[in-house]
Amino acid sequence: MGNKNMEIIINPSRSLWTGIVKRPVQDVTGLYKNVQDVLFEIKQNGREALKKYTLQFDGIYMENFEVTEEEFTKAKKQTNPDLKKAINKAAKNIEKFHSAQKTEYNKIETSHGITCWQKAVPIEKVGLYIPGGTAPLFSTVLMLAIPANVAGCRDIVLCTPPDKNGEIHPAILYASMVANVKKIFKIGGIQAIGAMAFGTNPVQKVNKIFGPGNRYVTAAKQLVSMNDVAIDMPAGPSEVMVVADNTAKTEFIAADLLSQAEHGIDSQVILITDSKDIAKKVIKEINIQIENIPRKKIAEESLKSSMIIVMKDIKETRALINEYAPEHLILSTANYHKLADKVINAGSVFLGNYTPESAGDYASGTNHTLPTNGWAKSYSGVNLDSFMKKITFQEISEKGLESIGPTIEIMAEAENLASHKNAVSIRLKDLKANKRRT
Amino acid sequence: MGNKNMEIIINPSRSLWTGIVKRPVQDVTGLYKNVQDVLFEIKQNGREALKKYTLQFDGIYMENFEVTEEEFTKAKKQTNPDLKKAINKAAKNIEKFHSAQKTEYNKIETSHGITCWQKAVPIEKVGLYIPGGTAPLFSTVLMLAIPANVAGCRDIVLCTPPDKNGEIHPAILYASMVANVKKIFKIGGIQAIGAMAFGTNPVQKVNKIFGPGNRYVTAAKQLVSMNDVAIDMPAGPSEVMVVADNTAKTEFIAADLLSQAEHGIDSQVILITDSKDIAKKVIKEINIQIENIPRKKIAEESLKSSMIIVMKDIKETRALINEYAPEHLILSTANYHKLADKVINAGSVFLGNYTPESAGDYASGTNHTLPTNGWAKSYSGVNLDSFMKKITFQEISEKGLESIGPTIEIMAEAENLASHKNAVSIRLKDLKANKRRT
Numbered sequence: 001m002g003n004k005n006m007e008i009i010i011n012p013s014r015s016l017w018t019g020i021v022k023r024p025v026q027d028v029t030g031l032y033k034n035v036q037d038v039l040f041e042i043k044q045n046g047r048e049a050l051k052k053y054t055l056q057f058d059g060i061y062m063e064n065f066e067v068t069e070e071e072f073t074k075a076k077k078q079t080n081p082d083l084k085k086a087i088n089k090a091a092k093n094i095e096k097f098h099s100a101q102k103t104e105y106n107k108i109e110t111s112h113g114i115t116c117w118q119k120a121v122p123i124e125k126v127g128l129y130i131p132g133g134t135a136p137l138f139s140t141v142l143m144l145a146i147p148a149n150v151a152g153c154r155d156i157v158l159c160t161p162p163d164k165n166g167e168i169h170p171a172i173l174y175a176s177m178v179a180n181v182k183k184i185f186k187i188g189g190i191q192a193i194g195a196m197a198f199g200t201n202p203v204q205k206v207n208k209i210f211g212p213g214n215r216y217v218t219a220a221k222q223l224v225s226m227n228d229v230a231i232d233m234p235a236g237p238s239e240v241m242v243v244a245d246n247t248a249k250t251e252f253i254a255a256d257l258l259s260q261a262e263h264g265i266d267s268q269v270i271l272i273t274d275s276k277d278i279a280k281k282v283i284k285e286i287n288i289q290i291e292n293i294p295r296k297k298i299a300e301e302s303l304k305s306s307m308i309i310v311m312k313d314i315k316e317t318r319a320l321i322n323e324y325a326p327e328h329l330i331l332s333t334a335n336y337h338k339l340a341d342k343v344i345n346a347g348s349v350f351l352g353n354y355t356p357e358s359a360g361d362y363a364s365g366t367n368h369t370l371p372t373n374g375w376a377k378s379y380s381g382v383n384l385d386s387f388m389k390k391i392t393f394q395e396i397s398e399k400g401l402e403s404i405g406p407t408i409e410i411m412a413e414a415e416n417l418a419s420h421k422n423a424v425s426i427r428l429k430d431l432k433a434n435k436r437r438t
Numbered sequence: 439m440g441n442k443n444m445e446i447i448i449n450p451s452r453s454l455w456t457g458i459v460k461r462p463v464q465d466v467t468g469l470y471k472n473v474q475d476v477l478f479e480i481k482q483n484g485r486e487a488l489k490k491y492t493l494q495f496d497g498i499y500m501e502n503f504e505v506t507e508e509e510f511t512k513a514k515k516q517t518n519p520d521l522k523k524a525i526n527k528a529a530k531n532i533e534k535f536h537s538a539q540k541t542e543y544n545k546i547e548t549s550h551g552i553t554c555w556q557k558a559v560p561i562e563k564v565g566l567y568i569p570g571g572t573a574p575l576f577s578t579v580l581m582l583a584i585p586a587n588v589a590g591c592r593d594i595v596l597c598t599p600p601d602k603n604g605e606i607h608p609a610i611l612y613a614s615m616v617a618n619v620k621k622i623f624k625i626g627g628i629q630a631i632g633a634m635a636f637g638t639n640p641v642q643k644v645n646k647i648f649g650p651g652n653r654y655v656t657a658a659k660q661l662v663s664m665n666d667v668a669i670d671m672p673a674g675p676s677e678v679m680v681v682a683d684n685t686a687k688t689e690f691i692a693a694d695l696l697s698q699a700e701h702g703i704d705s706q707v708i709l710i711t712d713s714k715d716i717a718k719k720v721i722k723e724i725n726i727q728i729e730n731i732p733r734k735k736i737a738e739e740s741l742k743s744s745m746i747i748v749m750k751d752i753k754e755t756r757a758l759i760n761e762y763a764p765e766h767l768i769l770s771t772a773n774y775h776k777l778a779d780k781v782i783n784a785g786s787v788f789l790g791n792y793t794p795e796s797a798g799d800y801a802s803g804t805n806h807t808l809p810t811n812g813w814a815k816s817y818s819g820v821n822l823d824s825f826m827k828k829i830t831f832q833e834i835s836e837k838g839l840e841s842i843g844p845t846i847e848i849m850a851e852a853e854n855l856a857s858h859k860n861a862v863s864i865r866l867k868d869l870k871a872n873k874r875r876t
Contacts, residue, residue: 086848093548110531110803230816356861365548378668395789410524423794
């Protein structure tokens with residue numbers, strides 16, 4: 001039992017933080033090269049390469065990739081009514097929260113006669129990737145497709161790998177129906193990313209690709225993002241940080257840590273507490289609860305690279321949270337609102353004893369596609385903005401140009417860009433001539 | 439004179455559009471490999487590699503990279519008073535427009551007892567890159583540093599290459615003072631990107647890198663964005679699309695096209711008009727104006743890959759604008775507001791006869807760091823959001839969890855994530871037990 005216990009670190013000095021905030025390192029030797037080769041083949045050979053790699057990686061020869069009307073109908077029948085209701089309820093909350101993110105843009109007169117404004121427009125074509133594997137991630141369908149629809153994206157394409165029978169889990173198809181996704185292709189992994197990035201028959205080219213995936217999918221997304229298509233964010237293994245004092249319940253904390261640990265062997269869970277006693281109790285609780293979970297082996301493995309940190313100083317705790325920049329942050333402390341105000345680097349934050357991470361994973365309404373591996377220092381989680389972009393507009397009146405014109409002329413000249421200057425000068429001259437004429 | 443005339447294309451059919459929207463292709467053979475090698479050396483050898491490559495690429499041995507207080511003071515004296523006034527005026531407009539982009543975030547009750555909200559926080563550490571070369575791009579200092587300060591970024595670092603004397607153009611330093619940038623390093627190219635991405639002494643590691651650059655800088659930004667740091671957007675050669683009818687003035691159009699063409703030999707300029715007569719007049723005007731510009735050779739070269747498209751159908755014009763997704767779009771037509779409403783892919787749009795692109799390049803208040811090469815289909819130009827990220831929060835009451843709990847349990851179970859379910863079940867059980875006790 002000893003070796004599955006989480007490591008306890010007491011009051012680590014700042015010099016140790018670099019080690020603490022470092023995520024378990026993945027070996028990516030040769031990864032990018034291999035992924036690039038597959039992408040190149042997709043670009044070259046199109047649909048034939050999609051077939052080849054679907055056979056190779058998913059173990060099934062597919063002649064037709066697109067999900068048919070019949071498959072949708074069948075999935076609707078196959079999905080358990082309680083699950084349908086749950087999906088519908090979660091969808092409503094997700095829609096409500098993302099709809100509330102719409103913003104008004106006002107026209108601003110920056111100087112007399114110079115009017116500037118922003119307009120947010122939906123990205124026309126988006127591609128959503130839903131991983132296959134042991135868990136049918138229909139919740140991620142909701143998390144990506146609902147904001148895409150709220151944003152008003154015109155074309156939404158979804159790719160997800162087929163199982164050995166060439167089929168997709170009915171709950172994924174049902175969630176797609178709820179979230180109004182009509183174009184679904186049974187294509188997974190690097191093939192899916194390549195197909196959406198290049199526009200490989202039968203998949204149309206999209207402008208931005210969203211969604212989680214394994215290291216191959218992530219590498220493929222990064223590679224196509226260099227020249228072909230935008231991506232949501234660099235994805236990595238999931239992680240949670242829990243901050244708890246004596247107002248927290250140790251059995252809840254243990255359950256939250258395990259819910260993250262069961263994700264995958266490379267998941268990371270960290271508990272920060274001000275009490276060694278809590279640390280010990282949580283370990284005890286984990287050792288009890290872990291015996292009853294189906295994914296015990298995975299959780300045990302991921303707990304090996306996880307840790308409990310005992311921190312006496314609340315300022316140091318705040319600093320460590322922000323230095324670690326967790327994907328998920330659970331605050332189970334007496335003054336959680338006060339602590340939340342100081343959080344500047346995190347993906348999604350869960351407040352109080354009755355707000356488990358699972359709530360945000362499925363149904364509270366917030367998005368669960370979040371920055372991992374410290375990327376919360378520079379990235380937002382997926383939100384309405386992720387599916388839109390902003391165009392700026394400016395309109396300058398004749399008076400406005402007369403007023404700002406000389407400023408532009410001086411600056412353009414100082415940057416040695418005479419034609420930039422001339423574009424203003426020629427207009428100012430024209431205005432002067434007009435005045436003489438009138 | 440013939441071979442500098444722009445090509446005129448009349449009513450191109452849709453099948454020709456792929457060729458039209460395609461930007462001049464850059465040869466990047468070996469580029470990424472070479473850039474990666476330099477980055478690797480910077481990671482390995484730190485400051486010594488910065489010195490080595492500054493000597494190699496900028497032709498000067500630098501012992502100290504950081505700009506000193508004395509250099510700032512000297513630059514302030516050296517900068518022409520009229521230019522100072524112009525920079526101050528432009529800075530005010532830029533600050534005004536970007537300050538107006540601040541947004542309020544409201545708490546949303548997605549279901550009874552479930553409260554969710556977003557908080558926008560500044561990215562703590564940002565790095566700004568200002569290219570060297572023939573033009574001292576002090577305007578870009580304003581465009582990047584002012585929104586960074588409006589956002590509230592704590593640490594702003596700026597890198598720009600030294601000249602042969604190890605100095606930086608005074609206007610760049612003056613603009614930095616106006617925009618409140620205090621940490622400036624005389625480091626350029628790949629070295630600068632590597633230093634900011636890795637945190638190479640004397641430069642601190644940043645969370646996001648902004649700014650334009652040549653193909654080496656762009657490749658370096660893309661490479662470090664895979665594992666180390668976020669970047670603003672993939673940059674490319676500048677471009678403008680002008681749409682003009684008979685209400686436009688052909689000499690203004692010619693001046694606007696030339697102001698873009700003078701940027702670099704790989705700049706692209708496109709004119710769409712409904713009249714062959716206008717096309718011919720613009721060419722005539724270009725041939726006159728080009729004789730008087732200092733950067734004639736550059737403009738001539740870039741005009742070779744540029745074109746004039748005569749389009750009779752306004753619907754086709756709209757479609758081609760959005761398919762091309764220009765960085766800059768000038769609308770000089772009778773109904774420019776109506777046309778602007780239909781623009782969904784563009785970086786920045788200039789409306790009417792007295793709104794030249796130069797206005798946005800310098801002083802209207804909008805940002806001039808914009809998506810090129812069709813990236814306007816998925817990217818915004820730099821704006822206040824670029825310097826911030828959003829964290830989501832959720833707080834669920836006991837009643838709220840009782841209401842949403844079963845939904846989460848059903849979904850987690852269907853995704854085979856039993857511990858996700860248990861994090862809710864253990865809380866619901868506790869609540870039930872509490873009720874029995876009271």
